[in-house]
Amino acid sequence: MPFHAAAESCVRGLAESPAVWIIPWPCIHEFLAVVTNPRIFRTPTAMKAAISQVEAWIESPSLTLACETTAHWKSLKQMLTAAGVTGAATHDARIAALCLQHGVSILYSVDRDFSRFRGLRTANPLTI
Secondary structure, eight states: OTTHHHHHHHHHHHHHSSSOEEEEHHHHHHHHHHHTOTTTOSSOOOHHHHHHHHHHHHTOTTEEEEOOOTTHHHHHHHHHHHTTOOTTHHHHHHHHHHHHHTTOSOEEOSOGGGGGSTTOOEEOTTOO
16 A cells, blocks of 8 residues: 555554553554455455564553543534534444543544544554
8 A cells, every 4th residue: 555654654653652542442453454455455364463562552652542431422422513513423423432532632543524523633654
């Protein structure tokens, strides 16, 4: 993929930095679903290799894996209603709510749809 080197550099920089970085669990699930999907890639990544990659990220001492807390519903409901979310965009609202709950100051994503969520700054990691 043409953006692989930039993406790898960004993630490696986060993983090797002493600064705290966060991956919401839904993003881990999505990573596994995408990279192993033969409908997306002619030669998809083997699940064993994808799992190894996730385990490598988890070994980063500065990584926090963000999951839902008891405050999640309140935050998610606010994201859904304020941004007028319906359908599949609910998944994005879930990630935005998790980020805000866990104090994420900036979400790295190439998906411009995240800009609809107030209070969550976004940046394209491939252009940083």
